[in-house]
Amino acid sequence: MIALIAQYGLLLVFLNVLAAQAGVPVPAVPTLVVAGALAAGDRLSLAGIVAAALVGSLLGDLAWYLAGRRYGAGVMRTLCRISLSPDSCVKQSELRFQRWRGQVLLVAKFVPGLSMLAPPLVGAMGLPPRHFVLLDGLGALLWAGAAIVLGYVFAGEVDRVLGAVANAGTVAIEVAAALLAAYVLIKWWRRERLLRSLRMARIGVEELARAIAAGRAPLVIDVRSAVARQLDGRIIPDALLTDVEGIVQAVAAIPLDRELVVYCNCPNEVSAARAAQALMARGYRRVRPLHGGLDAWDAAGYAVQRLASANGGTLAEATVDPEATA
Secondary structure, three states: OHHHHHHHHHHHHHHHHHHHHHOOOOOOHHHHHHHHHHHHOOOOOHHHHHHHHHHHHHHHHHHHHHHHHHHOHHHHHHHHHHOOOOOOHHHHHHHHHHHHHHHHHHHHHHOOOHHHHHHHHHHHOOOOHHHHHHHHHHHHHHHHHHHHHHHHHOHHHHHHHHHHHHHHOHHHHHHHHHHHHHHHHHHHHHHHHHHHHOOOOOEOHHHHHHHHHOOOOOEEEEOOOHHHHHHOOEEOOOOEEOOOOOHHHHOOOOOOOOOEEEEOOOHHHHHHHHHHHHHHHOOOOOEEEEOOHHHHHHHOOOOOEEOOOOOOOOOOOOOOOHHHHO
16 A cells, blocks of 8 residues: 555545545545655655645535535435435434534544535535535544544554555455455344334325325324424425424323324434334324335325425424314
8 A cells, every 4th residue: 555655646645535525435544544654754745645635525525515505405315325324324414413513514524424424414504615615624634634643653553554464465355355344234234123123004195195185184293303304394284393302292292092193204214213113102002104204295296385484493392282183
């Protein structure tokens, strides 16, 4: 690796960081560490390494930011469907955005799974381009700088480690491949275990539509987060707005024999299933997630409402009158 980076230098650093930020599953930190070690031996320019990493990171992130501004929540759902942890990545990103807002870009690259999701999220939420470039640039500088400084300070140790890897030859490559395969297998197994634990009876959009048309509509509950509703203002008409954490309090006045339908627009309806589990644990027995969620409802051509305001206050936890929903 040292010979490769020494030969192609800043171009390799730029291309590696650009590919990593664009979503290609190639780690950039090892390259930055080695580049820092080479800078300690005056074989590469320290300022040039930082500049190459910064430009590569900004270009990759800018593409996702612009996609978020143009396509909104659809970009995030697509990213989460193809990720190794599609069941929680949108939710975790939304929670961090609620806490940090645009400043999430300062720490995104240090958090696994958040690095790629943060740029389209802040783009969809309307962060101005100049603020994005400033915050994302600072975050990239902190992230790349930490790896480069690590390699610079421990240049001798980096040389020894890479020398040992080179001496190991194909054995090192086989071990690395085995570790990667084990990582993917563990993530897949955890996902499958989660989905099995959340399997329960769903209600189809056609069945729900027939119940509403017949005047025996269940109480429909939107369990998306406030940020999710800011990204996508569609709701099923007359749905109760809450989230997974607040759903038990939101339905506290609802009789336990009331039929409830919960929905989200997350991969595998995970949030809806978790909300249904929480309700059943409190004694509600007639609870079903909506199969396909909000997207399936809208795609089937059924009526949707759009939130008039997309601010946090409008989307806070809600309560209902039990007499009105009996």
